[in-house]
Amino acid sequence: MADIPLYGAIPAGFARERQQEAKGCVSLDLATLGFRPTSRTFALEVRGDSMIGRHIVDGDVVILEHGKTPRNGDVVAALVDNESTLKTFVQEHGQAPYLRAENPRYPRLHPVGELVIQGVMVGLVRKCGRKNAE
């Protein structure tokens, strides 16, 4: 088993009230995880529906690695206007990279240059029996 620190909820949608309380840890079986967590591995709980196109939905817990270099198409968590948001990292040949939501309702694109990328997604945990996001 591995304990991975779970930070507050991450809105994958419009900005919401940020959750203040520290959420402790998620404990995961290493075999399920498929990799060995480092001190830079952390988890965030997804809020909202902006990543629906990647089948990441409200209530999911994403496992992320800080400091990993994102590649085109990777899902990343970034701080946008002081909110943790989940987006797709897009870098087309020679262009400056930007972040894109995976839901046509969120059309805004964010240039990466000045943003803090919190981490690159390396795993996803879906809670059993959770009620659907919609």
Added chain:
Amino acid sequence: MTHLDADAFFAAVEQAADPRLRGKPVAVGGERRGIIASASYEARRFGVYTPMPSVRARQLCPHLILLPGDFDKYEQFSRWMFSYAYDFTPNVEITSIDEGYCDLRGVRRPVIEVARTIRDAIRQALKITVSEGIGANKLVSQIASKLEKPAAFKFVPSGEEIAFLHPLPNRWLPGIGPKTAARLNAAGLALIRHIAETPVEWLSLVLGRAAPQIHRFAHGLDDRPVVPASEPAKSYSQQETFPQDQTDEPFLEATLRRMADHLFAQVRADGRSVRTLTVKVRYNDRTEDQVSESLVEPTDLETDVYGRLGLMLRRAWRRRVSLRLVALKLSNLYDGRFGAELPLDRSAQQREARRRLADVVDRLRAERGRDVVMRGHDLLLRQGAPDPTPRGLGP
């Protein structure tokens, strides 16, 4: 030795997290506390510094963006900031949320180059700046990092410690606070050079027992090693093993409160605050459970956590089995006191009164022993541990 110190850390993290705040005067300070805990360099240009009452800061800087602290976020950034040092060496000593030492001697690349790489990686990934000081020991590297903030990068080559230290005012030496500095100044020892030139016996008239250590510091000597922690941060902890297994909740809660008294006295003596509490229980079959909780803001007062301890004990004590041991740990260390030093409202005044009381209690206990001041839980504990109830009749 390299000392790493983030610049205006809380305010810088807020600016990193929200590009709209960059280049603007930003301060972090609780409305609750009414005190500025961190001010961006843009705010400092208006004369805002820490600690300062928020009201005063607003007068000096009408456009000041005053934010409440978001300590989860600061701890997240802190963890990542130090992870870039851990890329090169396990010999990292994190001394507070935004400061630490690393010993890079074992690294094959030149120390200056490695220190620069760490600094650049932090700026690139986290959009905050750190100041670094490199020197022969902790003393020199720490002063070097703080001398020319922000974004300082100061290397003091070995052999040049004296030339570096001696022209500086005495307050740069660790252990010299404003009061001691004033006494030294009155004695004509305004500079570190003056302290170095004064015989220890004379120095002890002003500095007491600290004189030999400070005299050595004034000569640039410091053999304190880097103490790498297996867990990422230092903590204060205490545990108690019972001669007989316990099930009595009031007794156990009182035991935790007494531990809190003891640990917070240490926290205050070190001029620190803490944010995270962990209560651990060990059952009579040696298995353990624990819970951790973080406060909204760091504190240095046990009275702020008394109410939490009973709840945490009940949450940690999951099995209906008697206990062999309880432990309390305080972690997530911050430098300085976070309570209002300049009381502005009633709750701040009450906190300030409790803080003064805590100081008096600390002093009395240091002079005359623990029992000179007894709180409710001390009286309960004085009655001794209750007779153990039969096993299995837990909470």
